[in-house]
Amino acid sequence: MYDASDPRAALAGTPKTQPAATEFAGAEIARFYEEPPQESGPEGRTWYVRGQNFLIAYTRAAPGAVLSRAVQPDEYVVLLQDSGTSVIIEAGGQREEVPGYSLAVVPPGASSVTVPKGGEVVRIFSTQSKDLAARCVNASSYATPHPNLPSYAPWPAPRGGYRIRAYSLDVAPAPGRFGRIFRCSTLMVNIIDPYEGPRDVRKLSPHHHDDFEQGSLALGGAFVHHLRWPWTVDMTQWREDLAAHCAAPSVCVIPPPSIHTSRGVDTGVNQLIDIFAPPRMDFSEKPGWVLNADDYPMPGQG
Incomplete structure (x- = not known):
């Protein structure tokens, strides 16, 4: 249910790929500002939290920090929301200086992200990165896969092959478009327009x-995430409504098929980023919504 002014009101319904839900998972919430990091050392402090198919590594990097991956199975995303935090990404013999307020896709294999001046760096991976998934604060929540989610399958490889691809977030809002959406073979990231x-x-x-989870990453302001689960004939599966107050930085992982909406509540700027793995088909089918669609084909495309 969307307000008529919301671009998502025009989304076509998608056919169900899962049977009707009879059991439900709860939301996963991580408030980085009040929880200890999972890693702390010379490179800075890093918090890890996961959904079933994606995980988020939020780093307060020290000046000169190098965030490296020796053996990376698939593409991952580097998000630089702060315009003052630039990085140098190296992978596959390529070296790219990426300014702040950018999103970059990093190819599989060995890679490094150097943060010369330090700052806030968000890396987003699929949970095929098993070593990182094991570090997540909520790793035990996924010891058994959550219900109502199909098996993970990546989307096609990028046109022109794997390489570092960087995109500016300085994209003006457009009538009828929802946020600023980027996708790769593993993930979809929507930097919702701040308000x-x-x-x-x-x-x-x-x-x-x-049949998919949504990760809502707050990087500015504060949000209340409202969730409500369906009732079934089995009362043991019923869940209380949830209204989770999450300031930035924080993550709320929203499970299907819970009804949900998030509202910014801060008097300043409220900034939310939505994450999906694999990419969403309904968003991808909307012309002009995925800003780097030319680089990444949908399933069945050449």
């Missing part, structure tokens, strides 16, 4: 997903 002050409670967007 000043609390969200209008008369224009919320309660909706649900049948």
Whole structure:
């Protein structure tokens, strides 16, 4: 259910790929500002949290920090929300200086992300990175796969082969487009347009997903994530409604098929980033929504 002004109101319904849900998982919440990091050392401090198919590594990097991957099985994303935090990415013999306020896709294999001045760096991986998945604060929550999610399958490789690809986040809003969406073979990241002050409670967007999780990463302001689960004939599966207050930086992993909506509540700038793995087909089918669609084909495309 969307307000008429929300671009998602025009999304076509997608056929269900999962049977009707009879059991449910809870939300996964990590408030980095009040929890100890999973790694702390000369490179800085890093918090890890996961969904079933994606994981987020949030780093407060020290000046000169090098965040490296010796054996990376698939593509991952580097998100630089802060315009003052630039990085140098090296992978596959390629070296790219990436300015702040950018998103970069890093190819499989060995790679490094150097942060000359330090700052806030977000890396987003699929959970095929088993070593990182094991570090997540909520790793035990996924000892058994969560229900209502199909097996993970990546999307096609990029046109022109794997390499470092960097994109500026300085993209003006456009009528009918929802946020600033980028995808790669493993992930979809939507940097939702920030807004000043609390969200209008008369224009919320309660909706649900049948068969994929959503990771909502707060990097500015504060949000209340509202979730409600369906009732079934089995009362042992019923869950209480949730209204989780999460300031930045934090993550809320929203499980299917819970009804959910998030509202910014800070008086300043509220910034939310939504993460999906693999990419969403409905967003991908909307012309102009995925800003780097020319680089990454959808399944079945050449």
